[in-house]
Amino acid sequence: MEIPTTQKALVYDEPGTVSTKLVDLPVPEPGQGEEVLVPLTDSGVCHSDMSVMTNSWSTLPEPTPKRQVGGHEGVGEVVKLGPGTHDSDLNIGDRVGIKWTASACGHCQPCQAGSDGLCFNQSISGYYTPGTFQQYVVGPANYVTPIPEGLSSVEAAPMLCAGITVYSALRRSHAQPGQWVVISGAGGGLGHIAVQLASRAMGFRIVGVDHTSKADLVRSSGAEHFVDITQFPKDDESATITAHVKKLCGGLGAHAAIVCTGSNAAYAQALSFLRFNGTLVCVGLPEHEVQPIANASPGVIVANQYTVTGCAVGNLQDTVETLRIAALGTIKIHTRVEKMTELTSIFREIKLGKLQGRVVLDLS
Numbered sequence: 001m002e003i004p005t006t007q008k009a010l011v012y013d014e015p016g017t018v019s020t021k022l023v024d025l026p027v028p029e030p031g032q033g034e035e036v037l038v039p040l041t042d043s044g045v046c047h048s049d050m051s052v053m054t055n056s057w058s059t060l061p062e063p064t065p066k067r068q069v070g071g072h073e074g075v076g077e078v079v080k081l082g083p084g085t086h087d088s089d090l091n092i093g094d095r096v097g098i099k100w101t102a103s104a105c106g107h108c109q110p111c112q113a114g115s116d117g118l119c120f121n122q123s124i125s126g127y128y129t130p131g132t133f134q135q136y137v138v139g140p141a142n143y144v145t146p147i148p149e150g151l152s153s154v155e156a157a158p159m160l161c162a163g164i165t166v167y168s169a170l171r172r173s174h175a176q177p178g179q180w181v182v183i184s185g186a187g188g189g190l191g192h193i194a195v196q197l198a199s200r201a202m203g204f205r206i207v208g209v210d211h212t213s214k215a216d217l218v219r220s221s222g223a224e225h226f227v228d229i230t231q232f233p234k235d236d237e238s239a240t241i242t243a244h245v246k247k248l249c250g251g252l253g254a255h256a257a258i259v260c261t262g263s264n265a266a267y268a269q270a271l272s273f274l275r276f277n278g279t280l281v282c283v284g285l286p287e288h289e290v291q292p293i294a295n296a297s298p299g300v301i302v303a304n305q306y307t308v309t310g311c312a313v314g315n316l317q318d319t320v321e322t323l324r325i326a327a328l329g330t331i332k333i334h335t336r337v338e339k340m341t342e343l344t345s346i347f348r349e350i351k352l353g354k355l356q357g358r359v360v361l362d363l364s
Helices: 047-053 153-172 191-201 212-220 239-248 264-272 298-304 316-327 340-351
Strands: 006-012 021-026 035-045 074-077 095-098 101-103 136-140 180-184 205-210 225-228 254-259 274-282 307-310 335-339 358-362
Touching: 006 340, 035 095, 035 153, 035 340, 047 340, 074 153, 095 136, 095 153, 101 136, 153 191, 153 254, 153 274, 153 316, 153 335, 153 358, 180 191, 180 264, 191 205, 191 212, 191 316, 205 212, 205 239, 212 225, 225 239, 239 264, 254 264, 264 274, 274 298, 335 340, 340 358
Parallel strands: 180 205, 180 254, 205 225, 254 274, 274 307, 335 358
Antiparallel strands: 006 021, 035 074, 035 136, 035 358, 074 095
């Protein structure tokens, strides 16, 4: 195909606010270091993109620069191999994905330990590295992700972040088939994928916790029980909702709890949902003022032998396994396809908590 010299891209024109702008940018050239050029057809929109755009995460070292191209869930076909890619397994026409971790060195201790998402030398798509809200992107040949046949690009895009993250989180829970897992934020972009992976691919019994508006999505995703947070008082220190969840889980509580939302209140509740030897997996990042997890005193953790762990993002192996599961057709992501010009309104919808499932941008 003929490669143009310019492309359409969406930039954060006023970082710190919910605002994007459609601009013309030069098409990048794949450089040394085995890079490839990928014209993107689709890009998922993630809550993380909004947090980066609005500078809402205190854990990020620097504020987002103006005119940053956001996005980290892109899918397209390789059209050009840069210098040094002759030893790569990639070919022109291969369909690949671009993830949150745009590149990893492969040599530092996290990479050697199979935690390439924590690479000391990583670059992050959409944060000081041009992301996937553009029509052309370059990526390292050894780190872009092959997309399996049988999985559409629209379905694949959200799996490149939401899918691999919750799959990794479920694995880190150490839950076994037939055991109870509570998923907080079960009707969100990450949560509804987690419910499906947990119930349909991993054999867990799921209690989904979310707002009443998400009930149908959570149940249709495979949750055995849905807990409507609006039906419980906020001033009883989680006692009422805890008793209800533990009853649903056979009286003792859940073997694991996965928090897919950035709500401090959700974290406070989730620890109390656990039975003895239970595992809390932290996924969602609270924005702005981050509070310690309520009730997570050393005494409580020791007395119940709880495990509290985090999950930043999955590694390369998690990505391969997640996409393989998705290609089998057992996971049906609740997606909505929108034009590039709708990105700002999509972010506003996310900010209000009204979005169900995921939105994928058509970049054509």
